[in-house]
Amino acid sequence: MSWLTKTLTSSIGKKLLMALTGLFLCTFLIVHLIGNLQLFKNDGGYAFNNYAVFMTTFPLIKIVSYVNYALILFHAFWGLYITYKNRQARPVGYAVVKNSSNVFSRNMAVLGTILLVYLAVHMSDFWYKYHNEALPYVKYTEQISSGNIETTMMETGYTQEAKKVESLNEAAGTKTIIVKDLYSVVSFSFQNILLVLFYVLSMFAVAFHMFHGFQSAFQTLGWSHPKYTPLIKGIGVWVFAVLIPIGYAAMPLYFYFLK
Amino acid sequence: MTINLKVWKQKNAKTSGSLETYKVDHVSPDMSFLEMFDVLNEKLVQENKEPIAFDHDCREGICGMCSMYINGQPHGPLEGVTTCQLHMRTFNDGDTIVVEPWRSKAFPVIKDLVVDRSAFDRIIASGGYVSVNTGNAQDANSLPIGKDKADMAFAAAACIGCGACVAACKNASAMLFVSAKVSQLALLPQGQPERESRALNMVAQMDAEGFGACTNTGACAAECPKEISLENIARLNREFLGASISSTGV
Numbered sequence: 390m391s392w393l394t395k396t397l398t399s400s401i402g403k404k405l406l407m408a409l410t411g412l413f414l415c416t417f418l419i420v421h422l423i424g425n426l427q428l429f430k431n432d433g434g435y436a437f438n439n440y441a442v443f444m445t446t447f448p449l450i451k452i453v454s455y456v457n458y459a460l461i462l463f464h465a466f467w468g469l470y471i472t473y474k475n476r477q478a479r480p481v482g483y484a485v486v487k488n489s490s491n492v493f494s495r496n497m498a499v500l501g502t503i504l505l506v507y508l509a510v511h512m513s514d515f516w517y518k519y520h521n522e523a524l525p526y527v528k529y530t531e532q533i534s535s536g537n538i539e540t541t542m543m544e545t546g547y548t549q550e551a552k553k554v555e556s557l558n559e560a561a562g563t564k565t566i567i568v569k570d571l572y573s574v575v576s577f578s579f580q581n582i583l584l585v586l587f588y589v590l591s592m593f594a595v596a597f598h599m600f601h602g603f604q605s606a607f608q609t610l611g612w613s614h615p616k617y618t619p620l621i622k623g624i625g626v627w628v629f630a631v632l633i634p635i636g637y638a639a640m641p642l643y644f645y646f647l648k
Numbered sequence: 649m650t651i652n653l654k655v656w657k658q659k660n661a662k663t664s665g666s667l668e669t670y671k672v673d674h675v676s677p678d679m680s681f682l683e684m685f686d687v688l689n690e691k692l693v694q695e696n697k698e699p700i701a702f703d704h705d706c707r708e709g710i711c712g713m714c715s716m717y718i719n720g721q722p723h724g725p726l727e728g729v730t731t732c733q734l735h736m737r738t739f740n741d742g743d744t745i746v747v748e749p750w751r752s753k754a755f756p757v758i759k760d761l762v763v764d765r766s767a768f769d770r771i772i773a774s775g776g777y778v779s780v781n782t783g784n785a786q787d788a789n790s791l792p793i794g795k796d797k798a799d800m801a802f803a804a805a806a807c808i809g810c811g812a813c814v815a816a817c818k819n820a821s822a823m824l825f826v827s828a829k830v831s832q833l834a835l836l837p838q839g840q841p842e843r844e845s846r847a848l849n850m851v852a853q854m855d856a857e858g859f860g861a862c863t864n865t866g867a868c869a870a871e872c873p874k875e876i877s878l879e880n881i882a883r884l885n886r887e888f889l890g891a892s893i894s895s896t897g898v
Contacts (some may be wrong), residue, residue: 396892399851400821400861401885471861475819478753478860484654484667485746487720490865495818497863605864611886613879 401609403471408606410464415603415629417457418595422636429643433540434572435529441519441571442553465505472498494601500594507591514578519571523548527570533562543567579644592638599629649675649736651684652744655700661756661764667746670700677737681724682707682714684736701760707732709873712808715815716761717748722812722871730810730873750811752820754857767857768809768825774853775846776829778838797835804831806874813868813876819860824868826854827884828876834887844891851888 396402424444427436444450488495518524526543553568579585603625607613612621651672658665672688679687682704689699705713714731718724724734739745747761755763793801805828813824830847833839839846862881869878 392892392895392898395852396889399888400823400855400859401851401888402892404861404863405885405889471863475821475860475863478820478858479751479818480753481751483717483720483748483751485720485748487725488867489721489816489870490818490867494863494865601864608864608878608882609862609885611882611884611889613882 403467404609407464407468407471408609410460410467411602411606413460414457414464415599415606418599418629418633422633425640426636428572428575428640432538433529434527434570434576435538435540437572437575438527438568438570439553439566442568445519446552461508465501468498468501491601493597494605497598497601500598503591503594504598507587507594510587514584515571515574518574519569524569524571525573526567527573529566529568531564531566533564542570542573575640576644576648579641579648582645585641585645588641589638592634595637596630596634599633600626603629649677649739649741651675651736651739652742653688654744654746655761656748656757657700657760658749658757660759665757665760667748675736677735679736680707680732681716681718681734681736682732701758701762703762704732709733710808712810715750715763715765715810715812717750717815719746722750722815723810723873727870728873728875730808733873750815752811752814752859754820754822754859755811755814763811765809765811767859768811768822770857771822771826771850771853772809772829775842775849776833778833779842791837793836801832801835804828804835804876804880807832807872807876808874810873812871812873814859816867816871817860817862818865818867819863821862821868822854822857822859823862823881823884824872824876824878826850827880830887831880831883834883843887844895845897847884847887847891848895848897851884 397406424440425437427440430436444454493500525545526547526549528541528543530539530541531537532539549567553566556565557563558565579588604618604622607618607621612618653670653672654667655670656665657668670688672684672691675684675687682702685700685702692699703713703715705711707714709730709732712730714723716723716731718731718734723729723731724738726734726738749755749757749761750763750765752763754767755765758764807825807828809825811822811825814820814822817823830850833846834843864878864881866878869876
């Protein structure tokens with residue numbers, strides 16, 4: 390066995406892979422949230438639909454997104470494998486257990502499994518539909534001089550080869566963009582209270598998973614220091630377990646209550 | 649005081665055990681938990697019954713032999729205390745106390761509450777030492793050590809190897825024990841020559857013994873009778889990963 394395999398399959402190495410993939414997924418949480426904040430723009434989905442085209446066509450982003458999908462699956466199944474191995478370390482359990490650790494840290498695999506189910510639903514709700522189903526199209530006509538944008542829904546059955554078709558009408562001074570209308574798919578989906586509830590509850594799972602996971606990744610990397618560890622723990626709790634889940638949960642709630 | 653006990657009874661490593669109920673009368677609040685077991689065992693012997701097997705040695709909290717999992721916590725409810733230093737005044741008259749052995753694949757039950765902790769000995773033998781060649785000991789002051797480093801090394805060296813960390817961990821992980829043993833030497837000049845091989849070999853032995861992996865729940869440090877800190881686990885991760893990358897062994 391080479392030194393690298395030996396390192397990565399040791400108990401510490403296995404956790405190193407969880408920590409590194411976990412921290413990568415943390416950066417994804419930030420980027421995905423910032424991008425999707427465009428859902429809150431009151432522009433008939435102009436910014437969001439253009440963003441969706443960019444995210445699914447720009448080659449570098451495409452590569453990163455496939456790396457991201459792979460790492461999500463790796464993180465999930467490697468985590469379940471470690472959990473399974475850890476269970477084997479105590480074949481006979483206790484009759485009475487009084488826990489002195491926090492409940493989230495003990496249930497990362499349960500929270501992670503909830504998140505995996507959530508991701509499957511989330512991907513089939515939007516990603517799959519965007520890529521594989523006949524989506525409605527929307528036309529944005531922008532007055533170049535004033536920047537005013539007029540939104541027109543395309544008739545049902547309209548389809549085009551590219552996700553985005555742009556044309557310039559110099560005589561009228563307008564720019565026309567026809568794109569797949571993911572925005573209205575999102576808006577329509579979140580009229581379903583059950584889906585909204587499922588999304589919001591899943592964000593609790595994100596919060597609890599991050600509450601333990603973020604600082605735990607640094608501990609696994611060996612990055613513990615009296616000066617910086619409190620900062621890491623603070624970021625883990627306030628940014629990743631509070632701010633980010635609230636940001637995500639706000640999206641279904643916004644569409645359900647305000648749209 | 650009268651104490652009702654539910655104690656794990658198991659004939660040997662091959663048989664399966666079960667919780668047996670005992671009633672102990674005339675328990676003094678000043679008795680240690682182990683003395684309460686002594687009283688019970690004397691009574692059992694007089695009644696021609698099998699006494700309960702349990703580990704103990706120094707009875708002053710420094711040897712690491714006592715190993716009872718009391719009401720769901722290793723060494724009972726008090727913080728920073730071994731079972732031998734736990735007194736019956738901590739409990740109330742008429743309490744029912746459940747006593748189980750450490751549970752870990754790497755610590756098989758020998759009999760009743762006695763488990764085989766030689767896995768820890770094998771981990772120590774794999775690297776928890778400094779090699780000292782023959783000759784006179786040099787003057788202690790010729791090795792300058794900063795006070796902060798000395799204090800951290802001393803705090804790690806307080807580990808008595810009782811195995812409460814393994815017992816408390818939901819993964820039966822031995823990381824707190826191994827990290828304390830690696831830390832106490834990694835922090836001191838005497839430990840430098842074998843620093844890399846120590847971290848690599850002790851972790852390899854820990855894994856081979858069948859302990860689980862650390863998931864940073866912190867239960868070990870919370871239950872440790874010597875209050876070994878989780879920072880040691882971070883240091884072990886650093887030592888191990890650093891040694892994996894920089895050591896010349898391929």
